[in-house]
Amino acid sequence: MPEEEDNLILRAVEGDPAAFGDLYDRYHPQIYRFIYLKIGRREESEDLTHQVFLSAWEHVREYTHRGHPFGSWLYRIARNSVIDHYRSRRDVLPLEEMDGEMFRSEENIEEAAALSMLLADVREALRKLKPDHQDIIILRFVEELSVREAAHALGRSEGAVKLLQHRAMRELQKHLRQPVTILGDPELTTEQPWK
Amino acid sequence: MEIEHLLRHLKKIESRAEYRAHLRAHLLTRARHPRRLTWRDVVIGAFQSGSAIALTVVLIVLMVGGFSIAKYVQKVAGLDPQGLRAEAHAIDMQLELTGLDYQDFGTAGTHALAGMGVHRAAPRPSKPAPAAGTGAATVTTTTDSGEASAPAMSVDEALELLSH
Structure with a gap:
């Protein structure tokens, strides 16, 4: 972890709002993404993300820095917030349409459209998974956390995380409508038939 | 296409910048100006503290006064x-x-x-x-x-x- 972040965390724990603001800037995008991929609605995801940071600020004095990334702690709060959100809202949320602006950086419009469709499929499949499987896929493959970081964020052992990741990817592939492959897994490189 | 590659694309998802900035300002305002205590908070806090203190005092008095549940246990044990x-x-x-x-x-x-x-x-x-x-x-x-x-x-x- 960079020394700068250690310093920010220590200052935030001592109650420095500016330091916490810097941590907010640093971690807001990934916490928002984590929630958005699980919730699927922009406004609700933004509100929940805000609540996560408010809660983090209220409890930051209790935070004990043990060398793990600050983000792991935030992910834990985010996971609990999402669970609470689903408890309070039992109705099924409709899938939001894929935001076209998200991929406007793609040079080729046709490629961007095709990619957008594929990603919509992935997001839909992702949201059909169990919460644990969603968490591990987002943390490991979207946010690209290490096994150790993901294990700390999920409160599991590294071995358990590897096993969970394997199962989650298998489940994800089952729910995809379009043929995709999984790297590094010879059993899963066969393309899925169209459903 | 590999799933891993597709999943990495999801990292492009971002919240709206203006909303993010607005919430950041709101968060920092709350952080700099913590909520003021109301009379209700004071009363509830005092009640909670008072209850805890009173319970502690009662326990100390009982312990110092030689209260022992063994006396009652002995009575029960003394039955024929x-x-x-x-x-x-x-x-x-x-x-x-x-x-x-x-x-x-x-x-x-x-x-x-x-x-x-x-x-x-x-x-x-x-x-x-x-x-x-x-x-x-x-x-x-x-x-x-x-x-x-x-x-x-x-x-x-x-x-x-x-x-x-």
């Missing part, structure tokens, strides 16, 4: 099980006596009692139950004509005879 059993047996006997007094034995019972020299008591609906006393109460029976000539026999003896 044999005495209790004897008392329970005596209560059972009284119940049997009451039943015997009012029970209609029928023909067989009457003959048996007659054979023992014990006659069936005349029906006395308003007769009170024998007073509770010692367990070995004596049954005195009367004939229909009011003669009190039958020899007295204890209940234990009568029951013993009936059992043969």
Whole structure:
């Protein structure tokens, strides 16, 4: 972890709002993404993300820095917030349409459209998974956390995380409508038939 | 295309910049100006603190005052099980006596009692139950004509005879 972040965390724990603001800037995008991929609605995801940071600020004095990334702690709060959100809202949320602006950086419009469709499929499949499987896929493959970081964020052992990741990817592939492959897994490189 | 590659694309998802900035400002404002305490907060806080202090004081007083649950445990442990059993047996006997007094034995019972020299008591609906006393109460029976000539026999003896 960079020394700068250690310093920010220590200052935030001592109650420095500016330091916490810097941590907010640093971690807001990934916490928002984590929630958005699980919730699927922009406004609700933004509100929940805000609540996560408010809660983090209220409890930051209790935070004990043990060398793990600050983000792991935030992910834990985010996971609990999402669970609470689903408890309070039992109705099924409709899938939001894929935001076209998200991929406007793609040079080729046709490629961007095709990619957008594929990603919509992935997001839909992702949201059909169990919460644990969603968490591990987002943390490991979207946010690209290490096994150790993901294990700390999920409160599991590294071995358990590897096993969970394997199962989650298998489940994800089952729910995809379009043929995709999984790297590094010879059993899963066969393309899925169209459903 | 590989799933891993597709998933990495999801990293492009971002919240709206203006909303993010607005929430950041809101967060920092709250952080710099923590919520002021209201009278309600003060009262609730005082009540909670007061309850905790009072409970602590009561516990300290009890401990210093020599309160010990062992005293009560000793009392319970000092009970005589044999005495209790004897008392329970005596209560059972009284119940049997009451039943015997009012029970209609029928023909067989009457003959048996007659054979023992014990006659069936005349029906006395308003007769009170024998007073509770010692367990070995004596049954005195009367004939229909009011003669009190039958020899007295204890209940234990009568029951013993009936059992043969």
